[in-house]
Amino acid sequence: MRGPGTKEGNMRRLREAIDSADAIVVGAGAGLSTSAGFTYSGPRFMRYFGDFFVAYGITDMYSGGFYPFPEPEIQWAWWSRHIYFNRYVDAPKPVYRDLLGLLEGREYFVITTNVDHQFQRAGIDKRRLFYTQGDYGLLQTKDGRNRRTYDNEDMVIRMMESQGFVRGGNGEFAIPEGGVRMRVSTELIPRDETTGEPLVMNLRSDDSFSEDDGWVRASAAYSDFLRRHDGQKVLYMELGVGSNTPVIIKFPFWYRTWKNPKATYACLNLGETFCPKGISDRSICIDGDLAETISALKGIEESQRTV
Secondary structure, eight states: OOOSSOHHHHHHHHHHHHHHOSEEEEEEOHHHHHHTTOOSSTHHHHHHHHHHHHHHOOOSHHHHTTOOOSSHHHHHHHHHHHHHHHHSSOOSSTHHHHHHHHHTTSOEEEEEOOOSOHHHHHTOOGGGEEETTEEEEEEEESSOTTOOOEEOHHHHHHHHHHHTOEEOTTSSEEOOTTOOOSOOOGGGSOBOTTTOOBEEEEEOSSTTOOOOHHHHHHHHHHHHHHHHTTTSOEEEEEESOOSSSTTTTHHHHHHHHHHOTTOEEEEEESSOOOOOGGGGGGEEEEESOHHHHHHHHHHHHHHHHHO
């Protein structure tokens, strides 16, 4: 069910729900990063991975992560670019900073399946953030049994330089006129310093995902936030969450809204906004580009200040 009301009316309702909530729980999915400009296909993909398209026929960053590259040097050329351009640069559009502007000064917590670190880069307090599926900035052993993760920024920088990327005028890596290499030096392949075991991405794909101490603390902080605000006037605001993994954000938000008669559920997405019939009277569904929606919500707030 899509929920009642016009888009303009729902925007006003959501603004009021934000202002009156005792607590706000934000659930963010891939659609939020896409709206911020982190597109995984099209011109952005071809700019940074055009050589992989020519050599292997890969057409987007997501599917490229599963490609069986013939050598680890080539595999890490792929992953170092993927990590750098989706983790160590700011999003092209200020969606995350605009969202932080809506949340500042309020009691809030963010749970996200995104792994691009953009909440932290925008200034979100990491103590108010649970990154359930991992982080592009972390590596782990293949089996994850030691429950450790390894920061990869220095590794990634060296791999980018090994391929021939150079710093542009804005300080970010760019492709020089002569192009770049599609491989990194063998000695740069990430390994555990003690065991020599090759490292892999800290991304949840199976039961080998390493839930390190930081992940455990974030999970506990999220549970504690929900517990402390149980039964209060809570706004569950879902942003850009699709249907691939609904058990992490979508289904729990529906259940908690149904269970708490004081709660409100908001679903903001492009082309995929709906709510269950049982909570439709306490749901706000807004279909549209998240960058435009969040900017418009800020505009409503600013107009209210001038009244």
